[in-house]
Amino acid sequence: MNTVDKSIKLAELLQLEAVQHNLSVPRLVEKVLERQEGTLTATGAVQVHTGKYTGRSPQDKFIVDEESVTSKIDWGNVNQPFSAELFDSLYNKVLRYLSEQDELFTFNGFAGADARYRLPILVVNEYAWHNLFAKQLFIRPTEEELAEHDPQFTIISAPGFKADPAVDGTHSETFIIVSFERKVILIGGTEYAGEMKKSIFSIMNYLLPEQNILPMHCSANVGTEGDVALFFGLSGTGKTTLSADPKRRLIGDDEHGWSSSGVFNIEGGCYAKCVNLSEEKEPQIYNAIRFGAVLENVVVNEDSRLPDYDDVSLTENTRAAYPLQAIDNIVDPSVAGHPTTIIFLTADAFGVLPPISRLTKEQAMYHFLSGYTSKLAGTERGITSPVATFSTCFGSPFLPRRAGEYAKMLGEMIDQHNVSVYLVNTGWTGGEYGVGQRMKLQYTRSMVQAALEGELRNAETVQDQIFGLQVPTHVPGVPDEVLQPAKAWKDPQAYEVKAQELAMKFKDNFKHFSEGLDAIKNAGGPLI
Template sequence: MTEPMIESILINLGIEVDQDRVHVDWCPAKLIEHAISHHEAYLTSTGSLSVSTGAFTGRSPENRYIVDAGEADKNVNWASKQNKPIDEATYRVVRKNVARYMSQRRHLFIVRGYAGADRKYARKVMVVAERAHQALFIRQMLVRPTVDELEQFGRPDITVYAAPTYVCSRDRDGVEPAAVILDMNHKKIVVAGTGYCGEIKKAIFTMMNYLLPIEDGVLPMHCSANVDPKTGKTAVLFGLSGTGKTTLSADPERLLIGDDEHGWSPRGIFNIEGGCYAKTIDLTHEREPDIFDAIRFGSVSENVKLNRKTREPIYSDSSITENGRAAYPIEHIDRVVESGVGQSPSVVLFLTADAYGVLPPISKLSREEAMFHFLTGYTAKVAGTEIGIVEPQPTFSALFGEPFMPLDHMVYAYLLGEKIVRHNTRVYLVNTGWTGGPYGIGHRIALSHTRALVRAAMDGSIDDAGYRRDEIFGVDVPRECLGVPTTLLDPRQTWDDPEEYDKAAQKLADMFNENFKKRYPGVELEDLARPREE
C-alpha cells in the first residue's frame, strides 16, 4: 500500500495507478530480486546487478533541454550551447504523455532521498522510476534518509519521472527519440526514452547547480573531496576525464568525502551524493582496489561485458562501450567520511593532463588566476583517443563541468573567488600530463611524483622553499619539493631544446587567452580581482 501523501503526489504528477503496483523505498535486495525475475538484469559473480542501457550508453546532450519560462528565462545562461531551451507548452505535452504512459505500467518504483549531505542545504528528491534497477541506482546515488527522516519526509522539493521505454515522437511530443527536460521553476525533471541511469544523476546535479547559488549562496562543484583524518583539513580536486581525479582523491592517507559532486557553503563542504559512479573500462584490483572491491551486492553495473558462463565482468572489453559504469553507495569504500561533510577546504586543486608537455607539474594560483583557470577548465586530448586526432588537442570545459552548470559562468567563478579569500584557501594547478616534450616525444609525469606534489600542497609544505614566477603562464612555481626532482619542477629543463619549449609554451598560453577572450569578451584578469557587481 502507498502512503496517502505519495498517492496525492502521484496524482499531482499526472500519474494514476493502483496502489499495489507502486513500490515505495524498497531495499536493495527486493529491487535486485524484482530486476532479475522481470528480466531487467543479471546478477554477476561479484554480486553486482548488471544491466544494459540499450541504444544510449552515455549522456545525450542533444536530447537535454531546459524549460524556457518564468525565472529560468532570466537566470539560465542561454548563451551556452549546453543549455538548449524548450518552450513550456512542448514540455507540458511531453510530461503529460510520459505521466499517462507511466500510469499504464505494471510496476512503478518510488525512491526518496536527499541531494546534499548537509541537510541545511539539501533538497528532498523523489524519483518515480519505471524499472527496478533504476530505483536501485538512484537509491545508491542519493543521500539515504534515516528512518526518522523518511517518516517526516513530506512533499519532495525535486521530482523526477524516469521512463526509459517511453520513446518520444516528433509528431506526438515535439521531440525525439529521447528527452531529458529540466523544469527549474517547478523543480521537475523528465527523463524519457533513454535507459542510461547517469542522465537521472546528472539532471539532479544540474538542478542543484541552479538552485544552490540562487537560493543559498552555495557554490556547487563538479569535483572530488577528501580530508586528513588527523587535522580535519579538507581538499577538493577538480579535473576532467583522464586527469587522475579519482586516483588522486583515493589517497590511502586520507578519507574520501565524495568523488564527483559537492557544495561549498558557509558551513563547509558537503557531498551532494550518497554514492559513486565509477568508470569500469580496464578496471583491475591492482590499479583501483577501492573501486574494484566496491562493485559488489547492492551496486549496479551498466554496459559491462559479462562472461556468459561464469557471469564474471570483463572490464577490459569495450565492445559495448568505453563508458561502462558502476554505481555503488559510498559505504562500499572503506576509508570514507560517512557524514559526507567537511570543513571549508584549505586547498583547491585543478588537475589537467597537459599533452603539450609545457605546464609545470604544479603551480600556485592567486585568486584571479584561480578564477581564470576555473573558467578555462583545460585539459588536452591525445592522438588515438578520437578519430582524426594526430597531435594534442586542447579541451576547455568551463568550471570543469560546463554541461551541468546552467547559470552564467561568472556566478560560479565569483563564488569561488569570494570563498578562496574568506577561508584563506590555497589553490594549485596540477599537471598530471606530460613533461620533456609533447605526447609522443616526452613522457607522462610519474604518479609517485604527482602524489608527492599533491600531498605537499595539501599539508602546506610545498610553500617552504619559495616560488619562482613563470612569466609565460603567469603562475608561481615551487623551487623544491621533497621526493620530486628539481628539474621536473621547471619543464623547460626537461626538454632537449629549450627554445622549442618556449615556442610550445607560448602557443598553449595563447590558446588559454584566445579561449578566454572568446568565451568572456571584455573581461580582463584584473577584473576578476575586484568584488562582484551585484
C-alpha cells in the same frame, strides 16, 4: 464532439496499485532479475545494458523557458530552451504511458549531505534497475525522515517512452527536460541511468547559489587534522587516483557544495568508471562492486559470471554505481569543514605546463573558468596531435547559470578562508605527447602531498615566463629540473613554440566569456 480527458496527475499515478514504493536493495535486485532487466554477477552486483545510449545525450537536454528563471539561465548549446506548453503536453503523455505499465518504482531521498541545505527528491522509475541505481547514488532517508519526506523536486524516468520530435518539440526520441517552476525532471527515450544523476547535479548548480553555496564538480577528502582538500579535473587527469588516499578519508568523489559552514557531498554514492579496473590499481572501487551495486555495460563471462573490465566491446564508458558505505575510510555523513587546499588537475599533452604551480586568487578563477586538459593523438579519428580541451568550471554540461557567477563565488571563498590553490599537471614532461614522457605518478603524489601538508604555501618560487604561474624551485621527492618545463625539454626553441601555442589556446577560449571578466583575464591568464 467532446474529447475525453486522458490526463493523469502525478499524485494519482503514485496511488496506483502497480507502484512499488521505496523497496529495499534486496527486493529491488529480486525485481531486476524477475523482470529480466539484468543478470547477477559472481560479485553479487547486478549487470545491465543501457541499449544504444551508453552515455549522456547532451543535444537532447533542455530547460523549460519559464518567467521566473529565464533571465538567470545561460542559454545556448548547453542550456537549450523548451516551451512550457510543449513540456506540459509531453509531461501528460509520459504520465499516461507510465500509468499503463504493470509495475513502477519510487525512491524518496535527498541530494545534499548537509541537512540544512539538502533537497528532498522523489524518483519515479519505469525500470527496477533504474530505481536501484537511484537508491545507490542519492542519499537515503532514515525511517523517521521518510515518514516526513516532502519532495521538492521529482525525477520521472520513462525509458520506454519515445518522443516524436515533429510533435513534441524534441530533437530526437530522447529527452531530458528540467522545469524549475514545476520542479520536475522529465526523462524519456534513453536507458542510460547517468542522466538522472547529472540532472540532479544540474539543478543543484542552479539552486545552491541562491543560498550562497558554491556547487562544485570535484572530489573531496579530509586528513587526520581535519584539513579538507578539493580535487578538480576532467577525465584522464588522475582525479580519482589522487583523491583516493589511504591516509585521508573520502568525503565524496564527484559533486559537492561549499557553504558558510564547509564542504558537503551532494550524493550518497559513487558512479565509477570501470574501464581497465583492477584490484591492484583501484582496490576501493574494485571491492565496492558487490551485492546491490549496478554494473552498466560491463561484459560478463557467461559461465563464471565474472566481470571483464578490460572488455570495452559495448562501450569504453562502463560504469559501476554503489553507495559510499561500500568504501572503507569515508566521512559519514559526508560533511566536513572549509578546504585548506584546492588542486586543479590537468593532463597537458603539450608538455609545457609546470608539474605544479601555486596560483593567485585571480589565476585560480582563470583556470577554474578554463577547465583545461588535452585529448591525445589517436583517441579520436582525425586527431594526429594533442588537442586542447576546455570545460568551464570543470563541468560545463551541468551549469545552468553564467560561468562568472560560479567563478566569483570561488574567488570569494578563497579570500574568506585563505585557501591555497595549485595547478597540477599530470600530463607530459620533456616534450609533447609522442616525444616526452608522462609525469611519473610518484612525482605527482609527492607534489600533491607537499601541497596538502602546507609545505608549498610559503616555498620559494620562480615565475613561468609564458603562463605567469609561480613554480616551486624545490619539492621533496621530485628532481628540481622536473619542476621547470623549459629545462626538461632538450630543444628550448621547440618548448617555446609549444608553450606559446597553448597560451594562445587559453586566450582564445577565454574570449567566449562575455560577462565582465576582463580583470580575471588580465591578472590570471598567460602573460603573452
